[in-house]
Amino acid sequence: MTKKERAAAVCQRLNQEYGTDLRCYLEYDPEKPWQLLFATILSAQCTDERVNKVTKDLFKKYPELEDVSGADVKEFEKDIFSIGFYRNKAKNIIACANVLLEDFDGQVPSDIESLTSLPGVGRKTANVIRGNVYGIDSIVVDTHVKRVSKLLGLTKSDDPEKIEMELMKLLPKEQWILYNFQAIAHGRKICVARRPDCSNCVLADVCLNQPKGV
DSSP, X not given: OOHHHHHHHHHHHHHHHHOSOOOOSSOOOTTOHHHHHHHHHHTTTSOHHHHHXXXXXXXXXXXXXXXXXXXXXXXXXXXXXXXXXXXXXXHHHHHHHHHHHHHSTTOOOOSHHHHHTSTTOOXXXXXXXXXXXXXOOOXXXXXXXXXXXXXXXXXXXXXXXXXXXXXXHHSOGGGHHHHXXXXXXXXXXXXXXXXXXXXGOTTXXXXXXXXXXX
């Protein structure tokens, strides 16, 4: 089986197992895309569950972008204290809010260059916005996508940008956004780090790292 054939089989199995409905695990108001932007910044090295608990109160306290831009950084740090790297994230989010207001008329841009020019925003965060807010076919490389893709032999790289480019060549464009949701679901349910449930994995026969006897 070639890598391209394996990728096609993976997509087919994931579609059957997890469906093809688009979903976002981070909670936000669709009328306020900046909420998803900031929630994604907060999610770096933090669980979506923890982020959702924090943003539930955070977005009530700062209901508009202007409220975030004018926030006191020390107070904002306290608001997100339970999230890792809270000091750096507080600084970046407030700075990001100011740039959005000053340079983008308060709108979250859709192009990758503008998004990655924002404080605290890398390709992963940018692609979350592009896929979820604007419906632009994008591949988000988070820890689950990276781990699952490497185990399946779809990439050997540890560099998120290289993984993104490799997956873009292997996966059909209509699968790009879906693959992220599905890989997250699979990584949480079956292909869990350090204790994968290979015996119940729908991808076991196409995985290059399945244990012997599975």
